[in-house]
Amino acid sequence: LLPVRTSAAVNEDIEVLVILPKNNSYIFSLARVTPAIEYARQKLKIPGGLYSGLNFNMRYEDSGCGNDALFSLVDRSCEKKPDLVLGPVCEYAAAPVVRMASHWNIPVISAGALASGYRDKDKEYTHLTRISPSYLKMAETFAAMFHHFNWKEALLIFDDDKEERNCYFTVEGVHIKLMDQYHISPVVINSKDEHVNADDLIKLIYESEVVIMCAGADIVRDIMLAAHRRRLTNGSYIFFNIELFNNTSYGNGSWKRGDKYDNEARQAYSALNTVTLLRTVKPEFENFSLEVKRSIQKAGLPDCENCDNINMFVEGFHDALVLYALALHEAIRNGFTKKDGAEITNRMWNRTFEGIAGQVSLDFYGDRYGDFSVMSMTNPEAGTYETVCNYFGVNESFQMLPGFNPEHFTLKGRHRITHTDLPD
Amino acid sequence: LLPVRTSAAVNEDIEVLVILPKNNSYIFSLARVTPAIEYARQKLKIPGGLYSGLNFNMRYEDSGCGNDALFSLVDRSCEKKPDLVLGPVCEYAAAPVVRMASHWNIPVISAGALASGYRDKDKEYTHLTRISPSYLKMAETFAAMFHHFNWKEALLIFDDDKEERNCYFTVEGVHIKLMDQYHISPVVINSKDEHVNADDLIKLIYESEVVIMCAGADIVRDIMLAAHRRRLTNGSYIFFNIELFNNTSYGNGSWKRGDKYDNEARQAYSALNTVTLLRTVKPEFENFSLEVKRSIQKAGLPDCENCDNINMFVEGFHDALVLYALALHEAIRNGFTKKDGAEITNRMWNRTFEGIAGQVSLDFYGDRYGDFSVMSMTNPEAGTYETVCNYFGVNESFQMLPGFNPEHFTLKGRHRITHTDLPD
Numbered sequence: 143l144l145p146v147r148t149s150a151a152v153n154e155d156i157e158v159l160v161i162l163p164k165n166n167s168y169i170f171s172l173a174r175v176t177p178a179i180e181y182a183r184q185k186l187k188i189p190g191g192l193y194s195g196l197n198f199n200m201r202y203e204d205s206g207c208g209n210d211a212l213f214s215l216v217d218r219s220c221e222k223k224p225d226l227v228l229g230p231v232c233e234y235a236a237a238p239v240v241r242m243a244s245h246w247n248i249p250v251i252s253a254g255a256l257a258s259g260y261r262d263k264d265k266e267y268t269h270l271t272r273i274s275p276s277y278l279k280m281a282e283t284f285a286a287m288f289h290h291f292n293w294k295e296a297l298l299i300f301d302d303d304k305e306e307r308n309c310y311f312t313v314e315g316v317h318i319k320l321m322d323q324y325h326i327s328p329v330v331i332n333s334k335d336e337h338v339n340a341d342d343l344i345k346l347i348y349e350s351e352v353v354i355m356c357a358g359a360d361i362v363r364d365i366m367l368a369a370h371r372r373r374l375t376n377g378s379y380i381f382f383n384i385e386l387f388n389n390t391s392y393g394n395g396s397w398k399r400g401d402k403y404d405n406e407a408r409q410a411y412s413a414l415n416t417v418t419l420l421r422t423v424k425p426e427f428e429n430f431s432l433e434v435k436r437s438i439q440k441a442g443l444p445d446c447e448n449c450d451n452i453n454m455f456v457e458g459f460h461d462a463l464v465l466y467a468l469a470l471h472e473a474i475r476n477g478f479t480k481k482d483g484a485e486i487t488n489r490m491w492n493r494t495f496e497g498i499a500g501q502v503s504l505d506f507y508g509d510r511y512g513d514f515s516v517m518s519m520t521n522p523e524a525g526t527y528e529t530v531c532n533y534f535g536v537n538e539s540f541q542m543l544p545g546f547n548p549e550h551f552t553l554k555g556r557h558r559i560t561h562t563d564l565p566d
Numbered sequence: 567l568l569p570v571r572t573s574a575a576v577n578e579d580i581e582v583l584v585i586l587p588k589n590n591s592y593i594f595s596l597a598r599v600t601p602a603i604e605y606a607r608q609k610l611k612i613p614g615g616l617y618s619g620l621n622f623n624m625r626y627e628d629s630g631c632g633n634d635a636l637f638s639l640v641d642r643s644c645e646k647k648p649d650l651v652l653g654p655v656c657e658y659a660a661a662p663v664v665r666m667a668s669h670w671n672i673p674v675i676s677a678g679a680l681a682s683g684y685r686d687k688d689k690e691y692t693h694l695t696r697i698s699p700s701y702l703k704m705a706e707t708f709a710a711m712f713h714h715f716n717w718k719e720a721l722l723i724f725d726d727d728k729e730e731r732n733c734y735f736t737v738e739g740v741h742i743k744l745m746d747q748y749h750i751s752p753v754v755i756n757s758k759d760e761h762v763n764a765d766d767l768i769k770l771i772y773e774s775e776v777v778i779m780c781a782g783a784d785i786v787r788d789i790m791l792a793a794h795r796r797r798l799t800n801g802s803y804i805f806f807n808i809e810l811f812n813n814t815s816y817g818n819g820s821w822k823r824g825d826k827y828d829n830e831a832r833q834a835y836s837a838l839n840t841v842t843l844l845r846t847v848k849p850e851f852e853n854f855s856l857e858v859k860r861s862i863q864k865a866g867l868p869d870c871e872n873c874d875n876i877n878m879f880v881e882g883f884h885d886a887l888v889l890y891a892l893a894l895h896e897a898i899r900n901g902f903t904k905k906d907g908a909e910i911t912n913r914m915w916n917r918t919f920e921g922i923a924g925q926v927s928l929d930f931y932g933d934r935y936g937d938f939s940v941m942s943m944t945n946p947e948a949g950t951y952e953t954v955c956n957y958f959g960v961n962e963s964f965q966m967l968p969g970f971n972p973e974h975f976t977l978k979g980r981h982r983i984t985h986t987d988l989p990d
Contacts, residue, residue: 241633
């Protein structure tokens, strides 16, 4: 006997408003992300598929990186409200948009809005799903290391531009995650407005054990050089640089500049570890990556090895549309409509699904679990780095890789007694 | 020969959206402010008057004290946008409303939005007129005193509830105004979440000269008692309490509690000065005050001496409608329309007009100049206070009153040599 087949296809028109910056200096600009969203849209429409009846009408609007995002939402929504908002990424752009959309019962999915404030899903950001790991998720990597290696004190050095404030929000996550159990000293610099004196910063290191930096590559290098000259890179302190995406806010782990300090810097960097996103790929990802790159080239944007055209944001917004399709389809089949934003949002949370680069798991509050890598210099002569361990957020586990050397993460006593020759 | 008379009356319907909290625990709630606005509206309509052709259609909406204010604006404006917004007062309610209204070219006049961030009229808050003196204007009083009395160091103690943050924003104004020329140490307490230990705070006073407090009456008393017990009230330090409106965020200058510390507190408070708003009245004010009180009673709200029913906000919103009428009338007679929000806003700035309680002067950036009073204890036996000097913002001048004693504001050397008896 053949099983009874129920037609699972659901027909629905969905208005999607994508709010991202037009300015291509952002790695999550409209032109860079659009091809990924269109890729997902085409895939969902494959005839006979579960989601082929979902007809997504896309509208792309400039968010800028600040208040303009709200204006875009409101001015486009007065007549007819969208059913789904994708974006914004910038912290100050996202906050009012998410509040307004939540008030209107519209789901918002962003691959940004990574700041810790967005975890308040009870009152303010009720309809926000974060498809990329937030700064708090990243900070779990540090919490796990502090626990594992028994560190007690951290100095957080961060460069705050007082505008987009990527490093401020990055380090805020670490601060919140560590503050209850460890002694944390935050130190703010502002390289945009004032000269940063690495020697002055170094003086603050003495009181700490672990130095966690979020700053541009040149400042990180200055600090490491200053630390090395004062012999602080001998194992009495552990240094970290946070580098989340290929973005000038963050360092890039490279000591090489072609100047006279390269040799010194290479030595200094042997004490520096980098925490970065763990990126995975799977066979399907190749095709996605090729197609997106092709579209980006077609749009006249530069394609290169370092400009990171296929980044966390691009992947995230692809996965956002897929996740929404899953949840909407499920909601409709359970008697709800596309206007039941809270219901659809709820069905996106506490769920695992197959994203373009691998499995994507969202926690109970609709925030994606994150996987992060720690990189260290494994060949001090050549000055080359490799990943020495990975942290998997979904089960809070560490994976040590062959290059991992526990000695490197063990604090050497700073007041160790100097051995003097014993008397004959 | 009779002069040619031009008909100055202008006929126009104006949609006004008033956004204030419905909750009557705020001294600027809808029910408290509405009678003052209606009073102004009736007065403007007097037949034959210059503004009798202006027909104000009022709409009153709940702002809450946070994000709801924006929702009220947007939800009421999608079909038909207002021509004028009055309010919000709360800092976090006002910011998104002013941004949105500015984007829509709608003038906003508030008797609140006192935080320093709102002075950015170039980009973010282009259409905001502040009809009450902001915290920065209040801070000028301190700047003038620091200059006049040659003080150098200030300790700013403020109670930050992390919600409405009245004291945070109050003290922020002082900080900004003094930071370039003096040494400022801010100290934050949070009496809502944790016990405040006055003795711990006192320890910080030693390094300073002038202590400026913004906190509830009980905390100010605890600090003054602790300071008195350590003999810090003998003239080596100058103490200030900021008390802007009758609001529980601020102290009320009263040492009396009916407990066993009253006598000690009275002595301690002889070293405490209070900075507060200078309030003026004129004959017409009496009628206004009576009418507003009558309406408030009719609405079933308590009327009493201490609950400050006729406060800066109530006066301010009255004057706001008058000022708008002046500017709109002028703009229309010059060929503009009510939809030229930037033009009307501009005509409200850098202008002096007659408000309900006296002259109101707005500076070049549309922020009202402020007049403030300093009160000191002039009868230590009775423990009574009086105003000893006034600060007038419009010409940055001080007026010393009979009770003023320059000794009281002169720092006595703290390391003065003790006089010992001379040998015979």
